[in-house]
Amino acid sequence: MQREKETMKKLAKLSIFNTLSKKMVWGFILIIFLGSLLLSLPIATSHQQGTALIDILFTAASATCITGLTVVNTATHWSLFGQVVILGMAEIGALGYMTFAVLLFNIIRRHRSMGLSTQLMVKESLNLENLSDTKSVMKYVIGLSAVFQLGGVGLLAVDFIPRFGWKRGLYVSVYHSVMSFCNAGFDVFGDSLMRFRNDSYVLLVTIVLIVGGGLGFLVWRDLLLYHERKRLSLNSKLTLTTTGTLFVLGFVILLVTEGNLSGLLGDHMSWVNRTINTLFLSVTPRTAGIVTLPTNSLHSGSIFLIMILMFVGGTPGSTAGGIKTTTFGVLMLQSIAQLRGREDVEFSHRRFSQANISRALLLVFLASIVITLATLVLTQTEKIPQGYGLEYIVFEVLSAFGTVGLSLGLTPHLTVIGKVIIMILMFVGRVGIFTSLYALSKRQPKVSRLRYPEENILIG
Amino acid sequence: MQREKETMKKLAKLSIFNTLSKKMVWGFILIIFLGSLLLSLPIATSHQQGTALIDILFTAASATCITGLTVVNTATHWSLFGQVVILGMAEIGALGYMTFAVLLFNIIRRHRSMGLSTQLMVKESLNLENLSDTKSVMKYVIGLSAVFQLGGVGLLAVDFIPRFGWKRGLYVSVYHSVMSFCNAGFDVFGDSLMRFRNDSYVLLVTIVLIVGGGLGFLVWRDLLLYHERKRLSLNSKLTLTTTGTLFVLGFVILLVTEGNLSGLLGDHMSWVNRTINTLFLSVTPRTAGIVTLPTNSLHSGSIFLIMILMFVGGTPGSTAGGIKTTTFGVLMLQSIAQLRGREDVEFSHRRFSQANISRALLLVFLASIVITLATLVLTQTEKIPQGYGLEYIVFEVLSAFGTVGLSLGLTPHLTVIGKVIIMILMFVGRVGIFTSLYALSKRQPKVSRLRYPEENILIG
Ligand SMILES: [K+]
Ligand SMILES: [K+]
Numbered sequence: 001m002q003r004e005k006e007t008m009k010k011l012a013k014l015s016i017f018n019t020l021s022k023k024m025v026w027g028f029i030l031i032i033f034l035g036s037l038l039l040s041l042p043i044a045t046s047h048q049q050g051t052a053l054i055d056i057l058f059t060a061a062s063a064t065c066i067t068g069l070t071v072v073n074t075a076t077h078w079s080l081f082g083q084v085v086i087l088g089m090a091e092i093g094a095l096g097y098m099t100f101a102v103l104l105f106n107i108i109r110r111h112r113s114m115g116l117s118t119q120l121m122v123k124e125s126l127n128l129e130n131l132s133d134t135k136s137v138m139k140y141v142i143g144l145s146a147v148f149q150l151g152g153v154g155l156l157a158v159d160f161i162p163r164f165g166w167k168r169g170l171y172v173s174v175y176h177s178v179m180s181f182c183n184a185g186f187d188v189f190g191d192s193l194m195r196f197r198n199d200s201y202v203l204l205v206t207i208v209l210i211v212g213g214g215l216g217f218l219v220w221r222d223l224l225l226y227h228e229r230k231r232l233s234l235n236s237k238l239t240l241t242t243t244g245t246l247f248v249l250g251f252v253i254l255l256v257t258e259g260n261l262s263g264l265l266g267d268h269m270s271w272v273n274r275t276i277n278t279l280f281l282s283v284t285p286r287t288a289g290i291v292t293l294p295t296n297s298l299h300s301g302s303i304f305l306i307m308i309l310m311f312v313g314g315t316p317g318s319t320a321g322g323i324k325t326t327t328f329g330v331l332m333l334q335s336i337a338q339l340r341g342r343e344d345v346e347f348s349h350r351r352f353s354q355a356n357i358s359r360a361l362l363l364v365f366l367a368s369i370v371i372t373l374a375t376l377v378l379t380q381t382e383k384i385p386q387g388y389g390l391e392y393i394v395f396e397v398l399s400a401f402g403t404v405g406l407s408l409g410l411t412p413h414l415t416v417i418g419k420v421i422i423m424i425l426m427f428v429g430r431v432g433i434f435t436s437l438y439a440l441s442k443r444q445p446k447v448s449r450l451r452y453p454e455e456n457i458l459i460g
Numbered sequence: 461m462q463r464e465k466e467t468m469k470k471l472a473k474l475s476i477f478n479t480l481s482k483k484m485v486w487g488f489i490l491i492i493f494l495g496s497l498l499l500s501l502p503i504a505t506s507h508q509q510g511t512a513l514i515d516i517l518f519t520a521a522s523a524t525c526i527t528g529l530t531v532v533n534t535a536t537h538w539s540l541f542g543q544v545v546i547l548g549m550a551e552i553g554a555l556g557y558m559t560f561a562v563l564l565f566n567i568i569r570r571h572r573s574m575g576l577s578t579q580l581m582v583k584e585s586l587n588l589e590n591l592s593d594t595k596s597v598m599k600y601v602i603g604l605s606a607v608f609q610l611g612g613v614g615l616l617a618v619d620f621i622p623r624f625g626w627k628r629g630l631y632v633s634v635y636h637s638v639m640s641f642c643n644a645g646f647d648v649f650g651d652s653l654m655r656f657r658n659d660s661y662v663l664l665v666t667i668v669l670i671v672g673g674g675l676g677f678l679v680w681r682d683l684l685l686y687h688e689r690k691r692l693s694l695n696s697k698l699t700l701t702t703t704g705t706l707f708v709l710g711f712v713i714l715l716v717t718e719g720n721l722s723g724l725l726g727d728h729m730s731w732v733n734r735t736i737n738t739l740f741l742s743v744t745p746r747t748a749g750i751v752t753l754p755t756n757s758l759h760s761g762s763i764f765l766i767m768i769l770m771f772v773g774g775t776p777g778s779t780a781g782g783i784k785t786t787t788f789g790v791l792m793l794q795s796i797a798q799l800r801g802r803e804d805v806e807f808s809h810r811r812f813s814q815a816n817i818s819r820a821l822l823l824v825f826l827a828s829i830v831i832t833l834a835t836l837v838l839t840q841t842e843k844i845p846q847g848y849g850l851e852y853i854v855f856e857v858l859s860a861f862g863t864v865g866l867s868l869g870l871t872p873h874l875t876v877i878g879k880v881i882i883m884i885l886m887f888v889g890r891v892g893i894f895t896s897l898y899a900l901s902k903r904q905p906k907v908s909r910l911r912y913p914e915e916n917i918l919i920g
Binding site: 253338354361365366384 | 713761799844852854
């Protein structure tokens with residue numbers, strides 16, 4: 001009797017879980033659809049020349065999934081109206097992901113009996129662990145976003161207003177601040193930040209915005225509450241350690257492979273400026289997609305490294321895609337523990353559950369399958385131009401799946417099938433493989449695997 | 461007291477395990493060294509022109525690790541003597557790996573007190589599970605090798621003697637039969653099997669030899685004993701299932717990507733012949749390295765697929781390198797189980813131990829690190845020619861690590877550092893990452909992780 005009740009409870013929980021995953025996926029699709037409607041208006045393009053339907057959908061998907069891969073030039077093709085629509089979609093994509101989930105949480109919380117299942121759903125969509133914190137996180141989402149983005153506007157305006165005049169200067173300050181913080185990769189300069197290569201101030205402000213947005217709200221809250229709590233969660237520690245390690249490793253390797261950009265930027269640019277450009281290059285693959293250099297002119301070693309960084313991606317609960325730093329971190333720690341002959345996977349005096357490790361493994365496995373299939377199909381539908389190899393396709397696939405937005409040049413030349421595939425990759429990369437799978441599955445999951453130990457790290 | 465005794469026992473076990481891993485690695489190095497000595501003799505080269513030391517070492521390593529990557533053309537550079545030395549190293553590399561371990565087993569078995577540890581070592585080196593079977597396996601190693609290789613000589617001679625005359629015909633029959641069965645990839649034709657594209661008979665015999673050698677002796681014994689036992693081991697079932705799945709998938713995908721080779725071989729070649737060439741192409745990446753077509757003329761989709769197949773590699777306890785089919789299989793099954801919300805990873809009414817899964821995961825992780833590091837260094841030391849991309853390097857790295865021997869053309873142009881890296885990859889790919897690590901580790905492993913449940917599958 002008791003057992004039956006528990007089983008029923010579990011099934012109800014999973015059913016809601018399933019339903020809400022569907023709702024979230026449909027919510028994203030709705031945003032893309034509404035944005036597409038606005039972008040198809042005549043006033044959305046600069047010369048009212050209209051845009052092909054597939055390109056409208058692609059742009060809307062790229063903006064909503066805060067990727068930044070573009071099939072038309074944002075600066076020249078879209079009118080001010082169109083550009084603002086794209087900005088709005090990116091902001092909704094970045095913050096709405098969370099807001100949407102929190103709203104759902106508040107609506108359904110009234111049904112106390114379904115409390116846990118809804119909370120689990122919110123956890124899934126927010127990648128939160130401690131559910132009681134949802135409201136508090138929401139405060140931080142809005143607060144932090146405002147502080148970073150407004151601060152970014154102010155700092156950038158100092159450089160941009162003298163450069164572009166009041167009106168244009170303020171506009172590009174807002175646009176660039178929001179896009180950098182959202183790690184969205186769209187720009188209204190027409191060539192990303194290439195013209196600012198020598199402007200270390202703009203690059204450094206942008207780096208702070210990218211890292212700020214890319215770290216994720218949960219980590220930020222943990223950091224800001226540190227003086228009270230005197231501890232960080234396991235999740236924050238693992239995120240910061242993995243992010244830091246990959247960042248330092250990436251920077252050092254890029255210093256070597258590009259020879260601190262002396263080849264690419266020439267020796268007339270100062271050593272400090274070149275180092276800041278290398279720093280920028282090591283920050284952008286995590287999810288930003290903003291560039292100061294043409295990606296396809298980089299050394300093959302750098303491109304290989306960037307592909308790995310894009311696959312790993314950023315922090316869960318942030319603007320990032322990819323398999324996420326925690327997934328990478330927990331599998332690395334598992335391997336190290338195994339190598340040392342340890343039974344348990346430990347980090348910072350905590351133990352990871354087997355469920356966590358299995359979930360991480362599954363995620364990497366599914367991501368590999370998605371990437372492999374997409375690459376295989378694209379090798380059939382797309383043409384690799386003279387002078388490029390297979391990385392011309394794989395790079396774009398990883399960039400889309402990681403919602404990064406870097407490109408070796410394929411995206412603007414994509415066939416229609418190719419555009420659809422990259423759109424699917426951006427979408428799956430953004431909402432997450434697990435959420436996508438839940439939303440796709442018709443049947444209810446059979447057995448509960450939602451066993452959570454006392455403290456978990458976030459996977460996916 | 462009892463506890464202390466057990467700890468001492470464990471340490472003794474691990475110490476031997478450690479020592480014997482070292483011995484096996486040194487045994488391989490000894491074979492490479494002795495082979496190099498013979499290859500450095502003036503009579504080893506066809507015009508007594510001598511060979512650079514690094515090329516001698518590379519050839520010896522490639523032969524002993526039965527890879528087949530070559531820096532000089534086997535057919536023209538080496539004399540008959542040199543070619544026979546290479547053949548001998550390949551045969552020793554393939555069969556000696558096991559024989560060496562069995563000899564060790566027999567020598568140390570006298571020390572009854574160390575029985576288990578030695579057995580564990582033999583298990584490790586042979587990738588055997590049931591230790592009592594070692595002698596019986598040895599019988600099969602020699603028996604099967606003889607049957608396959610002599611059978612191969614006979615079948616090939618039917619084609620080669622009329623073609624090349626008695627003396628040369630018999631020689632190339634022996635050479636090609638042994639190299640095919642050992643999956644060693646060396647050839648004395650100068651262009652692998654390209655001239656036999658139209659000769660379906662030779663291709664089909666070669667496919668049988670490749671698959672026969674690549675399946676591994678344990679699987680063969682299981683198959684041959686099936687009429688008695690009426691069951692296959694979990695290991696054999698998983699191996700056969702994964703191998704079969706990858707084989708069929710690979711064949712079908714290659715049929716699509718190459719359009720059944722109508723582009724590459726032209727429509728004047730019969731449909732059946734082209735299908736057999738496609739079949740050959742789907743068999744060779746697993747570990748053979750014998751080709752009927754220039755690999756660098758293949759479609760980028762095919763090259764991508766072949767890279768994945770080379771990474772997976774073949775059966776443990778066979779002539780193969782790579783992460784092995786069982787590793788891939790168990791991780792796939794783990795992911796599917798996780799996806800279905802199952803606690804246990806099951807296959808064919810058996811359950812995999814958590815230790816197995818962890819070991820598989822560790823192996824993939826270590827393999828990825830090795831491949832990533834090697835690729836990064838090679839992007840710095842090697843030059844990618846016009847018309848190629850990053851795959852020019854990654855392909856060669858995967859080919860070496862998987863002891864496959866396929867090439868997009870880099871190997872003959874490798875720098876000295878590049879040659880050393882590819883040699884290390886072939887070596888690690890052959891003796892296994894775990895054995896290499898045991899051999900490298902100075903300290904004794906601290907805690908025993910050698911917990912084996914009743915029935916295991918083989919990882920690594
Ligand atoms: K992005
Ligand atoms: K081989």
